[in-house]
Amino acid sequence: MPAHADGKRRTPLRRSGFTTLEDAEAELDHARGLLALDTDPAVRRQITKLMLSVLKDTKSLPDLEEVRRKVQTRQDLNRHVTVAEWLGEFLKRKRSIEATTKRSYESHVRLYLKPYLGDIRLDRLRVSDIAGMFDAIEEFNDIIATERASGDPARVAAVRYRRPVGPTTMHRIRATLRHALNIAICQDRLLDFNPAAVVELDSVTRPKPVIWTDERVTRWRADHQAHLERLKRTREGKRVDPIAAYIGAPRPSPVMVWTREQTNAFLAYARRDRLFALYRLIAVRGLRRGEGVGVRWPDVIFEKARIGVHWQITQLGWTPIQGSPKTDASDREIAVDAETMAILKEHKKRQARERLVMGADWADSGFVFTNESGRPLHPQHATDRFYWLCYQAGLPPIRLHDLRHGAATAMLAAGVDIKIVQETLGHKSSAFTRDTYTSVYPEAAAAAAEATATFLAGPVVPAPGPVPSRRSTARPGTSGKPEGEGEASGTVIPMPPH
Incomplete structure (x- = not known):
């Protein structure tokens, strides 16, 4: 063993009790291999300290490859990094990413990864540990559902601000962990295997847009009334928010689309x-x-009836965040119909009147849609106002984003080419557009059925008679009987001339 830092000779390390000479030689080679990993005396002293510590705890020498990896990356050999410590380092390194993406990473780490996996040594994180975390999340989902369905105000209040974790969120949690572990493998070589990459989760089924047909609307109105009564009982006589009851009632699908008549209404x-x-x-x-x-006036081209979609305003918690679209496909220019362009001109005149009223307090932000003082519109304000208008109009609820789904469905129902629909929506591929928007308006489906029937319809043509069997057809020179009946078996049947 190497000497101490002060040069004092270290007591030799002795082990006994091996059953064979080969076992003893293998252990000796293992110890020599550990000490040969680095020639730096300080590193060799760290390796020695690690060997003695592990031998005392486990009665065996530390793994050679694990120590080699730590030596090569200049880690403290006698300190073990936990999952929580590495996740903290991972977040520090993610500086040049979108604010919304970083917030998503932070919430996954804070709410799920650290509480369930944080105390585990990073190099000992197993697939079963990660699978157990998702099992625990699903169990808590069941608790939330049970408490909310109990009808007990105290139990309902205990989970009021807890939301069940759906399959999509679970996949995102796993993606965050997988990304963090990949960095540990590629940059710091703390691991040689990523257990998050092989954890199996339930597949995520993207909800397809569903049309608000008359039958579905009738069913929803009954569900909405029942939901409203439950809220009143839970609130024990206190006022119930009508919009909360309106958007909280069960619906056939998370993604609902109005019919043409409902959209027009x-x-x-x-x-x-x-x-x-x-x-x-x-x-x-x-x-x-x-x-x-996020549309800005310089991007509205009235002469060409086109609008450039080059900016957006998203939310980070409650804080609005401005920036360019995240993908090249989303940064686009779209054609706009004449009526919508005329409405935008009316809107511009209204904004000019508001500017005169505000005077010096007007903020010239350059955005098309602003508040009354000219400042950029908060995205949530647009959503809240939309829900109120839907409620007041007596229509079944949809999300503001579902207006986008309705536009896509309407374009496809109107026969617009799928490539144009894809470019208008800002999708990366037409395959995604086609797979997502498979629902069509009932009128379009009926028209397609009629068109197919009309195409197949035509003048009535008599069906041809059955093809006669050669064995049962009488031919010249025969008796009309099947071969082998009333004739010698060697009789030759004449064939018709060519």
Whole structure:
């Protein structure tokens, strides 16, 4: 063994009790291999300290490859990094990412990864540990559902602010952990295997848009009334928020789309609202919420009836965040119909009047959709106002984002080419557009059925008779009987001339 730091000779390390000479020689080679990993005396002293500590705890020498990896990356050999410590280091290194992405990483680490896995040594994290975390999350989902269904106000209040974790969020949690462990492998060589990469989770089924047919609306109204009564009982006589009851009632799908008549009814009701132009633009051209509130006047080209989608306003918690679209496909220019462009001109005149009223207090932000003082519109304000208009119009609820789904479905039902729909929506591929928007309006489905039937219809043509069997057809020179009956077996049947 190497000497101490002060040069004092160290007591030799002796071990006995091996059953064979080969076992003893293998252990000796293992010890020599550990001490040969580095020639630096300080590192060799660390290796010695590690060997003695591990032998005392486990009666065996430390793993050679694990120590080699730590020596090569200049780690403290006698300190073990936990999952929590590495996740903290991972977050520090993620500086050049979108604010929303970093917030997502931080919430996954804070709410799930550290509480369930934080105390485990990073190099001893197993697939079963990660699978157990997701099992625990699913168990808590069941607790939330049970408490909410109990009807006991105290039990309901205990989980009021806890939301069940769905399959999509679980996949994102795993993706965050997998990314953090990949960095530990590639940059610091703390691991040689990523256990998060092989954990199996339930597949995520993307909800397809569902049309609000008359039958579904009737069913929803009954569910909404029952939901409202439950809320009143839970609140024990206190006022129930009508919008919360309106959007909280069960619906056939998380993604609902209005029919053409329902969309027109909403636009007619919202005509006098100061944000009508925003809702019209989303309903007709399928902009995302952040893209809609992020439209700027320099990007509106009235002469060409086109709008450039080059900016967006998203939310980080409650804080609005401005920036360019995240993908090249989302940064685009779209054509706009004449009526919508005329509505935008009316909106610009209204904004000019508001500017005169505000005078020096007006903030010239350059955005198309602003508050009354000219400042950029908060995305959540657009959503809250949308829900109120839907409720007042007496329509079944949809999300503001579902107006975008409705625009896509309407384009496909109108026969617009799938490639144009993809570019208008800002999707990366037409395959994604086609797979997502498979629902069509009932009228379009009926028209497609009629068109198919019409194509197949035509003049009635008599069906041809059955093809006669050669064995049962009488031929010249035969008796009309099947071969082998009433004739010698060697009789030759004449064939018809060519």
